[in-house]
Amino acid sequence: MGDRRRRTTLRDVATEAGVSVKTVSRVVNGEAGVAPAVRAHVAAVVEQLGYRPDVGARTLRRNDRRSASIALLLEDLANPYSAALLRAVEDVARPRGVVVLAASLDEDPVRERALARAFGSRSVDGLVLAPAGDDQSHLVEEITGGTAVVCVDRAPAGIDVDTVVSTDAAGVADGVRHLADHGHTRIAFLGDLATIATARLRHDGYRAGLAGAGLPYDPRLVVRGVRSDEAVQEALTALLALPDPPTALLGAQNLITAGLVRALRRLDLHHRIALVGYDDFLFADLLSPAVTVVAQDPATIGRTAADLLFDRIGGAREAPRTVEVPTRLIVRGSGELPPDR
Amino acid sequence: MGDRRRRTTLRDVATEAGVSVKTVSRVVNGEAGVAPAVRAHVAAVVEQLGYRPDVGARTLRRNDRRSASIALLLEDLANPYSAALLRAVEDVARPRGVVVLAASLDEDPVRERALARAFGSRSVDGLVLAPAGDDQSHLVEEITGGTAVVCVDRAPAGIDVDTVVSTDAAGVADGVRHLADHGHTRIAFLGDLATIATARLRHDGYRAGLAGAGLPYDPRLVVRGVRSDEAVQEALTALLALPDPPTALLGAQNLITAGLVRALRRLDLHHRIALVGYDDFLFADLLSPAVTVVAQDPATIGRTAADLLFDRIGGAREAPRTVEVPTRLIVRGSGELPPDR
DNA sequence: CTGTTAGCGCTTTCAT
């Protein structure tokens, strides 16, 4: 109970093959310095005994402490954005024989630290982090300890590492401009908590987009900290009760856009009020009207982050870079409705 | 380059605190047998030096070889079903201090073996597997080696382990009966590859549902091996060209249902041909008509699988159980359209 | 209550 049967070790193979453990180690690791005949024989014994190297023991002993594993700390693994990112990283890691640990942070800085620690204790070679709090300095120890770190989705604070983000501000500005091009002058912004860096960037993009279109910024059209379908519903109701209500909406996040689709539907205004969402979602093209979105590209973000990470793990020493992955405006219908009055 | 700076070890703490390594080990692991004053002092030094235990070394030495990690082998981490399952498992693992390794199999039995091996080499305490091939006997070694294994989504072959599945057949039968109740007698079935066990079960459910409704089984209404939107489109066209075409469709999988929604839309038949999908999806309620589905419950499957896994890891020795998680028919509109002729 | 010693499975270092 609780005890595990002893598995075949290098030593077992060595004894059986009549060679030293070092020779077996050489064969298993494909190192030079073993006569072909010996190599073949050892390989046969390895196969026959079903020997499997113990990665933990290997990591412990090696000078570089490599474990052939990396960890991902994302917002929520069940969320399509995180899931696509994870999958993209996995696809880069697999061919290298590197396994992936994954965890959800749920915007909790405490959990960020705890999990970074837990993964650090397991000597992962690298960490891909979507920062949850506004201070990542707790990672300094890991970094000086030799763990490669790359941030995604949001710029980190307190550490200087490679970072891959979407062009949030520009993307939202595009969306705003698109609505303005369709004649809207009253464009509302519904965004996430201002404590979230990307939410701030998107708000900046909103301002910039308005400015670019020569429209004034009206704080009454801005609702922030929207974190549930109910909050969306309330916010929308309040906006529509304004003396000069918006004729177009910009949903600056996944779930907010979804909430807006539902809320507009409920008020039967979905064909009268224009909507542009930030972040694409499945079936956006099948709704009526189909939803125009500013799409992020989580797969490219993940792939890029993984590439940068493996560069670092491979010993790259340049100054940390920030890569911006462009968003793309996908025109589908909801963002092209004309102003309704 | 490649070398990692030495981290603080138990020994460092022991030297600094003026005690033996064993005493530090006791404090770190919360074992009894340390005087309160000593304990406090050691804890302070641990904190001051920023000591972090090395889980790899601990695993290597412990008799039970526990690593406080488990692995998930799922079909595709980017797919909402797998993602929800992963998240549910993570939520059970986290409070136990157990980290989660995850990988996608993409229906590839070779990858199943390779990844099971890779995780075995890292001495995970448990494995949650959504079987990709039709032979899981390669896991016998892991199991006798003490790794707990639980299968999800599909029953495994060649090993006898705890398994958590949806009531696939019953779920599809429910869907068929629902359509029959609404007057349909010509109900088509579009399913995945017959080599996939769940696809077979769902087909069985289709037959059973027809039988239950007193309807004949017409092979011309059955299309299997549908693996892309184009295939769906073609299949639908062929079905509608029959002398006596179906008035209702059952999409026996995620992507097939999505494809059917698109294809019907393209033919402008979405309000004339009834549709029931297997597997729920986001915004199914916002389409028009909203899509009636037989929903699986990946979160419950994941949670249950994780519970069973930790029972085993904890030493449970009963005969392996199979838990069936019920599906739920969600009535939304598309499945209640009357026969169109 | 506390410490000493051995050794997990492997790679490193150095010898042959």
Add this chain to the structure above:
DNA sequence: ATGAAAGCGCTAACAG
């Protein structure tokens, strides 16, 4: 080309 010995950081087993 091969091997012997040391030791990675930790816990087990046993002494005191």
